[in-house]
Amino acid sequence: MARNDTLEMGELTDTAYYILLSLVEAKHGYLIMQTIEEMTDQRFSIGPASMYTTIKKLLASELIKLFEDHDPKRKTYIATEKGIDLLKKEVNRRREMVIHAEAVFNRKGEQL
Amino acid sequence: MKKVKYVPSGGLAFYEEKEMLKLGKYAKEGWILEKFAGLGYSLRKGEPQDIQYSLDYQKDADEEYFAIFEAAGWSHVCSEGNEIHIFSAPTGTKPIYTDKPTIVEKYEREKKQMGKTALPFFISTVVFWLLSFLTNWGMVPKILFQVMGLISLVILVFPGLPYLSYQYKLLKLRKE
Numbered sequence: 001m002a003r004n005d006t007l008e009m010g011e012l013t014d015t016a017y018y019i020l021l022s023l024v025e026a027k028h029g030y031l032i033m034q035t036i037e038e039m040t041d042q043r044f045s046i047g048p049a050s051m052y053t054t055i056k057k058l059l060a061s062e063l064i065k066l067f068e069d070h071d072p073k074r075k076t077y078i079a080t081e082k083g084i085d086l087l088k089k090e091v092n093r094r095r096e097m098v099i100h101a102e103a104v105f106n107r108k109g110e111q112l
Numbered sequence: 113m114k115k116v117k118y119v120p121s122g123g124l125a126f127y128e129e130k131e132m133l134k135l136g137k138y139a140k141e142g143w144i145l146e147k148f149a150g151l152g153y154s155l156r157k158g159e160p161q162d163i164q165y166s167l168d169y170q171k172d173a174d175e176e177y178f179a180i181f182e183a184a185g186w187s188h189v190c191s192e193g194n195e196i197h198i199f200s201a202p203t204g205t206k207p208i209y210t211d212k213p214t215i216v217e218k219y220e221r222e223k224k225q226m227g228k229t230a231l232p233f234f235i236s237t238v239v240f241w242l243l244s245f246l247t248n249w250g251m252v253p254k255i256l257f258q259v260m261g262l263i264s265l266v267i268l269v270f271p272g273l274p275y276l277s278y279q280y281k282l283l284k285l286r287k288e
Contacts, residue, residue: 015211029176030183048184049168049208052177053217073179 012090015046015054019064020087026067026078029055058083117143120152124167124196125222125274132165136203139163145198147190163200166208169222171195181208216285223278226271233268237261 012020022035029051037045046054055077058064063083067076079087105112119138124131135145135153140162143155166186170177171194178188186199186208199208209215240261244254 013211013213015214029180033180033184045206045210047206047208047210048181048186049166049170049218050210050214051184052170052180053214057217072175075176 011093012086013054014044015050016058016063017087017090018044018046019051019054019058020079020083023064023077023079024084024087026076028074028076030074032077115157116146117155117157118149118152119143119155123274125226125277128167132167132198135165135198136163139165139200145189145200148192148196162203164203164205165189165198165200168197168199168208169195169218170197171221171225173197184208212285212288216282219278219282219285223275223282226275226278229271230268230275233264234272237264237268240264 018036018040019032022032022039027035032055033046033048033051055064059066059077062080063086064077065080067078069075102112119134122131122134138155139145140160142158142160144158144161145165146154146156148154173191173194181188181199185205186201189198189200191197209218240257244257244261247254247257
């Protein structure tokens with residue numbers, strides 16, 4: 001029920017995952033959206049309300065921090081050390097999930 | 113011909129999607145949403161537009177909030193108490209919410225707030241109702257507690273029903 005549910009469990013939603021990933025380098029809100037769309041070949045896009053809510057959530061759990069706010073319309077953020085650590089953990093978790101699936105399909109001789 | 117008209121709202125807490133579709137239909141007829149007005153909206157006559165409307169709840173929205181919407185193609189139309197915000201965008205623009213956890217959070221936030229407002233009236237309704245049953249000593253007239261209880265109940269309805277509506281919405285979202 002709590003606001004930070006998924007973050008406290010140490011798992012990132014797809015939205016939080018991609019935002020954190022694009023904040024390995026400092027960016028402002030709109031550039032985050034664009035970066036993610038380019039990175040995923042337009043397959044994954046984040047609406048503005050989901051973007052704003054998730055940024056606030058990542059800030060509150062100290063996974064990202066304010067980088068610069070000279071222009072209040074274009075605050076830039078960057079991932080914190082804690083954020084990078086969680087991201088790496090998450091990448092490994094997701095990689096393992098893929099390996100598990102590959103093993104199952106390989107055994108059945110089915111192509112993925 | 114009239115330039116401005118008033119359209120009553122069916123209640124945003126209960127019929128958010130329907131209300132947004134209704135405003136979109138008006139826009140197609142050239143009646144463009146201008147602002148919240150009383151218990152409804154004020155529309156201004158203009159060019160017919162093929163646009164969609166979306167509503168978001170965000171307390172103390174800052175410049176960054178509106179800038180992110182703007183950059184995604186959603187123009188800010190109007191707000192109520194810097195908490196309820198309506199945006200519009202050409203039909204086909206991608207939605208303002210794209211994942212379930214953040215949609216759930218939108219209604220969690222509103223539910224919590226309505227709950228906070230409703231709680232004191234809920235308590236006073238129950239207390240007055242109980243008192244009206246427990247008073248047998250004629251000194252304090254039963255009717256007084258009954259009237260107070262009724263007043264509390266009437267006030268309770270305003271935050272109480274939206275609270276239940278959000279609760280229902282959240283239940284549906286979690287089941288999906």
